[in-house]
């Protein structure tokens with residue numbers, strides 16, 4: 001393998017998906033959570049997602065057993081000391097990520113070790129500035145659900161060494177079997193910068209009474225062969241996440257297409273965050 005000692009910080013939705021994909025590819029993976037209880041819950045969720053994949057016939061029993069034997073869960077950052085690559089997937093908060101990268105910079109000691117962030121919207125350049133090794137920091141942006149979606153965006157900054165970016169690209173493509181596209185360090189990178197104005201347009205269309213939520217979604221599914229309509233997709237992504245992403249892109253580009261519409265703000269303030277809270281533009285039981 002290009003890299004076979006991987007660390008993942010944050011064992012939530014994305015971190016456990018990234019860890020699962022790395023372990024199935026044959027890497028030894030340590031997942032670090034904020035405390036022991038969360039580490040245990042990340043372990044339980046990763047195990048059950050691997051077992052569900054076996055039950056669904058997506059992976060073989062032996063591959064599941066192999067992956068489980070290569071996964072370790074911890075609440076101690078020091079357990080990442082010998083990692084060649086650490087992928088950060090904690091909360092989308094600039095201060096929290098900067099603090100974590102400063103701590104990882106002290107702990108992760110291999111001379112060629114790379115620190116990567118899975119952030120959707122925070123500047124990789126700002127995160128890298130918290131370290132003494134910005135030449136070995138990149139953005140590595142996976143998509144949800146990580147085991148199902150092939151795409152990964154690789155984001156080198158102006159500081160990133162060419163060999164660092166090339167090595168991480170080869171790891172993602174050759175070891176993990178992902179399809180890698182490169183983006184400059186701009187809010188939203190490629191995919192979210194294109195997707196967000198589309199989702200916000202659907203919200204504005206609903207807000208203006210232009211069409212019903214059902215018909216907006218039907219229009220794009222049946223008329224454009226999209227697998228999911230924009231309002232259902234917004235509910236799946238999470239309306240709080242959509243709001244945070246659009247706010248950061250609006251701050252960066254000052255383009256009104258990225259400005260969050262009042263309906264989105266009111267829904268987030270009301271706690272209607274989409275599928276995860278049972279109510280967004282549609283209801284989920």
Ligand code: NAD
Pocket residue numbers: 009010011012013014015032033034038088089090091092093096100118119120121141142143144237
């Ligand atoms: P999540 O809330 O499911 O998981 C975050 C996890 O990080 C939690 O389990 C939390 O306990 C843990 N955590 C917080 N601070 C920590 C710390 N200091 N040390 C160790 N663990 C810590 O969030 P998520 O949806 O998995 O998102 C994680 C990151 O991935 C965010 O930056 C997000 O923007 C990005 N992302 C999310 C998606 C998505 O669809 N959810 C897609 C691509 C990228």
